[in-house]
Amino acid sequence: MINRTVASVKEALTGLEDGMTLMVGGFGLSGIPENSIAQLVKLGVTDLTCISNNAGVDDFGLGLLLQGKQIKKMISSYVGENDEFERQMLSGELDVELVPQGTLAERCRAAQAGIPAFYTPAGYGTEVAEGKEERDFNGKPHILEQAFKADFAFIKAWKGDTAGNLIFKGTARNFNPVMCGAATITVAEVEELVPAGELDPNQIHISGIFVKRIFQGEKYEKRIEQRTTRVRS
Amino acid sequence: MINRTVASVKEALTGLEDGMTLMVGGFGLSGIPENSIAQLVKLGVTDLTCISNNAGVDDFGLGLLLQGKQIKKMISSYVGENDEFERQMLSGELDVELVPQGTLAERCRAAQAGIPAFYTPAGYGTEVAEGKEERDFNGKPHILEQAFKADFAFIKAWKGDTAGNLIFKGTARNFNPVMCGAATITVAEVEELVPAGELDPNQIHISGIFVKRIFQGEKYEKRIEQRTTRVRS
Amino acid sequence: MSLSKEQIAKRIAQEVKDGYYVNLGIGIPTLVVNYVPDGIDVEFQSENGVLGMGPFPYEGEEDADIINAGKQTITTLPGASFFDSATSFGMIRGQHVDLTILGAMEVAENGDIANWKIPGKMVKGMGGAMDLVASAENIIVAMMHTNRAGESKLLKRCTLPLTGVNCITKVVSNLAVIEITDKGFKLLERAPGVSVEEIQKATEGTLIVEGEIPEMNV
């Protein structure tokens, strides 16, 4: 068994430098790598390009990096719910590339799987298609999209083992599995780290081969963005 | 919950006709849809095109369809271990298209996911690249491969529920998940069919949305192709 | 009388057929779930990675790890499954989802839709909308017929940046049910008490009116 554990979040981020491109898992605030984000804030690295479906909220998630103006460019599908983001974007301080959500996921998955480019119908006839090759397949127009390239991928999983195998929980799975192995160095943080052999090999969502460094996160706030409930009848 | 169960293998194959294209899961004899194959033999349909990694052995798996000369064309990555296959191929009775295994898997997955075409380095500079578009990405040559189109996909899973959700076991998983939803009608046979709600939603390998018809197979022989063991020391 | 948002949702629920997998956008579409008739088996897909969405959780049972695409806490029903974002959009792009219901800022008579950007003003992003409209074969738009300034949202051509082209099949607004045909907006039903003339006035694009137009049943 190859041991992928690192002792701390500090060690997990070794080699991270200004100007790098990062993939960050999560959908809204669900399944975001809280400990890695906190460490990015602490390190104070700047000029980052972040590939992440959302940009957090003002005071949590990637919003924390926006506050410190650590991010130069965001590549996302949806960036509402964040006033500081909007301010930086409209003022031109922040560069933003909006990508259809399915294309975002597939461009990550393509990077993971060694597919340099693929065709998708999403975005044809819109701003997203500008400058991209268009081609018909089965009588329907498609555009060519390319795999992302990133230096680090930050992943949050539920359980993990020392071999780097990961299991996600509920919809906190989202972009996390497709970003594993899609960057040069994949850092996974987990709520519970167990010895290799404790997870059922049949129920592992992501094999350790896609994960370079794994550690157990110190604590998780797991903030809820929209708390919706019903009354017990 | 949408109920995807059918009463029998007979009902599961409703609509199957001569000349259709079928995807068939399995690697070697592991994870093959034994009951569906038996029913195909019984129906006696002919002129089939089969997309399957292998072609079974002489007297089991797809070899049974070859015996009855029901297959017009095989699309596979590896077809050794089958004398009747070799005879039909060399005599020209059987049309064979050999596809690199990873490309075979990805062309199924592309059909499942609505990706009409993608670039891969596999096969560049070989017979496989003949007639295909070539293009460099990141300084490396790739070829364009297209999603498969098929009428039926025959899948074998370990457990399934009435909503069509599937869980596979060990390496019997192989091509089965990537063929789900990659054909017009996906038929899944399982060793154990349980009511919806009994499987953990977090541990489902394939969502029922990719499966049109599901049934519990009557019996499984699960033949072992190469029985290799070691002596207890 | 113009329909309430709930009534729009109720009318759209009539389009939901037994055995459908349905993706609901944020806003009015979310309400559709409350009006699906009994005896109809439907599963709701949320593009952040769940099929078989159930109602909101009871107070105290919210789980930050189980949300919908609107980031609301939800529950799941028996037969539900979780999956990653690539698989989720595989369901969408691969046309495994039978019906997509979403909101719009503008719809054009050729089926174009704009719902993600107002240049210089609002740039929240397209989320999954571009994938949904480019892929689905059956797309219903739920929206108000006019904007707050009273201007028509059913246009000859969209003025805002497009989300997708030639893709919308039906619009259910507070005034009417409209099918999008090769020749333009075809009026199918009127909101109770709303006249064809009122709908005509509120519709900038070509409105096709053939024969008697029945009132909606809501």
Added chain:
Amino acid sequence: MSLSKEQIAKRIAQEVKDGYYVNLGIGIPTLVVNYVPDGIDVEFQSENGVLGMGPFPYEGEEDADIINAGKQTITTLPGASFFDSATSFGMIRGQHVDLTILGAMEVAENGDIANWKIPGKMVKGMGGAMDLVASAENIIVAMMHTNRAGESKLLKRCTLPLTGVNCITKVVSNLAVIEITDKGFKLLERAPGVSVEEIQKATEGTLIVEGEIPEMNV
């Protein structure tokens, strides 16, 4: 003296480094697993969908659902995982596998390899070999230096249909360890007791011999 298949495997095992994920082809490569030095942590990937392959099962414990790419019954080690074929080739194509060891019928001095087809005679198919050789950065070929007719398998150009172009980095044969360079086959090591002249004679392609050539340690 020409190496046995076991000795070829033993010599190749020296190329396996700590922390490597390794894909082993059928034949000689399979034997490498027996010679990985102690203290080296390695995981073996089998392209049919398992990482962390262990030894063959004890008699009576064979499971038809747990096999390797050679269709042999196997076991798994702690930390193992199962996955589908698309994910498996994602590992391979995405260059997550560190080392690929496979057999060949011919290797050319420019790194081309042929190992899947003899026209009109043998057509078993390429299996996963084309994906492996097109993707991996570190590919070692394990083979006999000459065929049964005594003809060299290390050629100027392959004569059989290619599996991949310009991809092989090293060959370990029964006679020699050879690195493939821009200028041709570079002789690194000799089998014990085998002379440079014997290797030269058995090599049709350009053989580069620089300085003293040491004997292999097997």
